[in-house]
Amino acid sequence: MFSETQRLAIGEASLAYHHAEAAGPARGILLISHGLAEHSKRYGRLAEAMAARGYHVYAHDHRGHGETTVPDAPIGRFAGRNGVERVIGDVIAMRTHAASRHPGLKVILFGHSMGGLVALNAAVTAPADFDAVAVWNSNFAVGLAGRAAQAILLAERMLKGSDVPSSLLPKLTFGAWGKSIPGRRTEFDWLTRLADEVDAYVADPLCGFDASVSLWLDLFELTFRAPQKLHLDRLRREMPIHLVGGAEDPATERGKAILWLSNHLKAQGFSRISTEIYQDMRHETLNEIGADAAVAAFADWCDKAVARS
Numbered sequence: 001m002f003s004e005t006q007r008l009a010i011g012e013a014s015l016a017y018h019h020a021e022a023a024g025p026a027r028g029i030l031l032i033s034h035g036l037a038e039h040s041k042r043y044g045r046l047a048e049a050m051a052a053r054g055y056h057v058y059a060h061d062h063r064g065h066g067e068t069t070v071p072d073a074p075i076g077r078f079a080g081r082n083g084v085e086r087v088i089g090d091v092i093a094m095r096t097h098a099a100s101r102h103p104g105l106k107v108i109l110f111g112h113s114m115g116g117l118v119a120l121n122a123a124v125t126a127p128a129d130f131d132a133v134a135v136w137n138s139n140f141a142v143g144l145a146g147r148a149a150q151a152i153l154l155a156e157r158m159l160k161g162s163d164v165p166s167s168l169l170p171k172l173t174f175g176a177w178g179k180s181i182p183g184r185r186t187e188f189d190w191l192t193r194l195a196d197e198v199d200a201y202v203a204d205p206l207c208g209f210d211a212s213v214s215l216w217l218d219l220f221e222l223t224f225r226a227p228q229k230l231h232l233d234r235l236r237r238e239m240p241i242h243l244v245g246g247a248e249d250p251a252t253e254r255g256k257a258i259l260w261l262s263n264h265l266k267a268q269g270f271s272r273i274s275t276e277i278y279q280d281m282r283h284e285t286l287n288e289i290g291a292d293a294a295v296a297a298f299a300d301w302c303d304k305a306v307a308r309s
Helices: 040-052 083-101 114-125 143-160 169-179 195-203 213-225 256-267 291-308
Strands: 006-010 013-020 028-033 055-060 106-112 132-136 241-246 273-278
Touching: 006 083, 013 040, 013 083, 028 040, 028 083, 028 114, 028 291, 040 055, 040 291, 055 083, 083 106, 083 114, 083 213, 106 114, 106 291, 114 132, 114 213, 132 291, 143 169, 143 213, 241 256, 241 291, 256 273, 273 291
Parallel strands: 028 055, 028 106, 106 132, 132 241, 241 273
Antiparallel strands: 006 013, 013 055
16 A cells, blocks of 8 residues: 655655555565656555555655645745755655665666656666666657747746746646647646546645746756766666657657657667557546556566566
């Protein structure tokens, strides 16, 4: 079972996290990095499925999200400054904590959406700490549009500060993605075709909040940082990397951004890239029609990753 909230102190930060104990002999450790404007409790089904498969699972709330508390990181902000370094440091600290409790096991890092941005950046920051990485539903292929968004955010920061919600980025992202769904019932139908899952997200007080200008700037820094050659060169070219997207996910240009990352990594010499674009799925693969099959395929990939790493 997914545990009640536990706490890990990192300086002034109190990271909230949940843990699912491996059933039977443990195969490895799985760390979960959640997405923007949500929290780790939403990953209970994945955690329990992977625990049943033999993995110790840990999922924490990033700074500015969920039940994690930090003096300079209210909901919607990573930090007053150095947000990227701090959120990556939290992932590495969770890895150290988990590995100390289960020594000798391989560690797989999983990230969804924003969590995938964080996960790949954590891997290139501490390459010896992770044996495999899974990046689901993340967009590293923002190109010139991403640079334009950064310029907009810098202008907003100059005019009104960094610790307030951005006025324009929600319209260009969440708002635009919502409008792209034909016959949408709510503005969050872009997440999944399952109405109950959309309603649960809308009703969750820890989901759907507005991100601050500083958090958006941190997200673009993560987006542009990890794919750079000087950072990817820190990783073993035989590291297993699992990429997943949805063919109807507007946040990844309907899976095109996943294929871009796959091709980019292969061009950089990575030899163990697994890529899957699920037809008809939107943004939240784990909360979609067909999620069980996607999780089963992921578990199979994890078994191979820890066996060969």
